[in-house]
Amino acid sequence: MLIGTPKEIKVHEYRVGLTPAGVKELRAHGHQVLIQSSAGIGIGLSDEAYRSAGAEIVDTAQEVFARAEMIIKVKEPQPIECRMLRPGQVLFTYLHLAPDPEQTHALIDSGCVAIAYETVTDARGGLPLLAPMSEVAGRMSIQAGAHAMEKAQGGNGVLLGGVPGVAPADVLVIGGGVVGYNAARIAVGMGAHVTILDRSLPRLNYLDSLFDGRLNTIYSTVDALEHYTAHADLVIGAVLVPGAAAPKLVTRRHLRAMKPGAVVVDVAIDQGGCFETSRPTTHQNPTYVEEGVVHYCVANMPGGVARTSTFALTNATMPFAVALADKGYRKALLDDPHLLAGLNVHAGRLTYQAVAEALALPYQPALEALGRA
Ligand SMILES: NC(=O)C1=CN([C@@H]2O[C@H](COP(=O)(O)OP(=O)(O)OC[C@H]3O[C@@H](n4cnc5c(N)ncnc54)[C@H](O)[C@@H]3O)[C@@H](O)[C@H]2O)C=CC1
Ligand SMILES: CC(=O)C(=O)O
Numbered sequence: 505m506l507i508g509t510p511k512e513i514k515v516h517e518y519r520v521g522l523t524p525a526g527v528k529e530l531r532a533h534g535h536q537v538l539i540q541s542s543a544g545i546g547i548g549l550s551d552e553a554y555r556s557a558g559a560e561i562v563d564t565a566q567e568v569f570a571r572a573e574m575i576i577k578v579k580e581p582q583p584i585e586c587r588m589l590r591p592g593q594v595l596f597t598y599l600h601l602a603p604d605p606e607q608t609h610a611l612i613d614s615g616c617v618a619i620a621y622e623t624v625t626d627a628r629g630g631l632p633l634l635a636p637m638s639e640v641a642g643r644m645s646i647q648a649g650a651h652a653m654e655k656a657q658g659g660n661g662v663l664l665g666g667v668p669g670v671a672p673a674d675v676l677v678i679g680g681g682v683v684g685y686n687a688a689r690i691a692v693g694m695g696a697h698v699t700i701l702d703r704s705l706p707r708l709n710y711l712d713s714l715f716d717g718r719l720n721t722i723y724s725t726v727d728a729l730e731h732y733t734a735h736a737d738l739v740i741g742a743v744l745v746p747g748a749a750a751p752k753l754v755t756r757r758h759l760r761a762m763k764p765g766a767v768v769v770d771v772a773i774d775q776g777g778c779f780e781t782s783r784p785t786t787h788q789n790p791t792y793v794e795e796g797v798v799h800y801c802v803a804n805m806p807g808g809v810a811r812t813s814t815f816a817l818t819n820a821t822m823p824f825a826v827a828l829a830d831k832g833y834r835k836a837l838l839d840d841p842h843l844l845a846g847l848n849v850h851a852g853r854l855t856y857q858a859v860a861e862a863l864a865l866p867y868q869p870a871l872e873a874l875g876r877a
């Protein structure tokens with residue numbers, strides 16, 4: 505198969521969909537790879553490194569999209585990229601369609617086969633292609649939040665870990681999955697007083713056993729949300745219902761009851777965000793203030809540590825990329841129900857139910873779309 509990776513074009517996005525090692529792997533399986541010139545330059549992966557691994561370097565994204573049978577990327581295709589997709593072409597990348605009707609319509613109209621990293625599943629009920637970036641974003645959320653708590657950033661001037669004789673910050677993490685666990689781990693490590701809310705008791709049980717008393721685990725109710733947001737210096741939004749729009753758990757009314765200068769980091773912003781007052785921001789302009797509360801809502805947080813993130817992401821995507829290339833998308837999807845769960849759009853039809861529900865669009869089950877229902 506001819507596989508192509510363009511340079512990412514989202515603001516301050518330096519991750520890249522394939523590393524030179526990934527190129528070498530695909531070449532070893534007999535495939536050809538096109539890489540757009542300077543795709544990896546921002547993280548020290550030179551064109552020469554890709555060339556040595558066996559890639560053909562091409563000058564423009566247009567050429568990558570025009571020639572490749574499968575596009576491997578990181579972020580959701582931007583409008584100019586959507587216009588370059590064609591019927592039958594495979595797109596393997598993050599999509600986050602539920603909060604993004606414009607992209608959804610563009611992918612449907614393109615006729616492409618769009619497989620979303622974030623909805624591919626594994627045998628343990630996890631999301632193996634979201635998890636590495638959730639690990640990164642969870643860890644980053646605390647450093648971003650601690651920075652935003654500084655006075656010069658509009659924050660309340662509280663030091664996360666406190667000092668002897670002065671109390672540490674109160675950190676609230678809403679959603680105790682991969683992002684939530686990693687946020688809690690860093691916040692606890694920095695000496696903050698950390699509470700985590702989740703609606704899954706088995707998950708709270710697991711977190712409690714991991715942290716051995718250094719983490720306050722609370723079952724998520726409206727009452728708990730009200731109480732803990734009002735007392736927090738930093739709130740991390742980390743809930744997920746796979747593929748679906750994030751529930752707006754923290755309302756404007758909750759925000760008005762928060763401390764002035766408190767900070768919210770809405771990691772769930774890529775699924776629309778779990779604070780009523782969230783809107784996506786960029787690494788260039790990451791925060792804004794609403795109701796006296798600093799909001800950090802960067803939708804591609806791992807792009808800020810693009811070198812670490814690229815290796816973490818491509819470690820996870822590579823086996824699936826190889827399966828898609830070796831077998832062709834149809835057989836790869838039919839052979840593996842976990843990869844099939846990633847199919848969001850096929851030949852003009854939306855094939856992921858939670859996305860269809862969020863956008864009130866018609867839906868065709870993935871197997872039916874592939875002619876196997
Ligand atoms: N902004 C960014 O750059 C990035 C954003 N993300 C996003 O972070 C979010 C979280 O991802 P993961 O931690 O991997 O998901 P996950 O599935 O591991 O964890 C989500 C947790 O939320 C809990 N939850 C769901 N609904 C809830 C509710 N109503 N109340 C309380 N808890 C609830 C679930 O029980 C689960 O434990 C996702 O939207 C993901 O796309 C992930 C990576 C980067
Ligand atoms: C998960 C995601 O949206 C990101 O890594 O940018």
Ligand SMILES: [Mg+2]
Nearest residue numbers: 580600774803
């Ligand atoms: Mg997005």
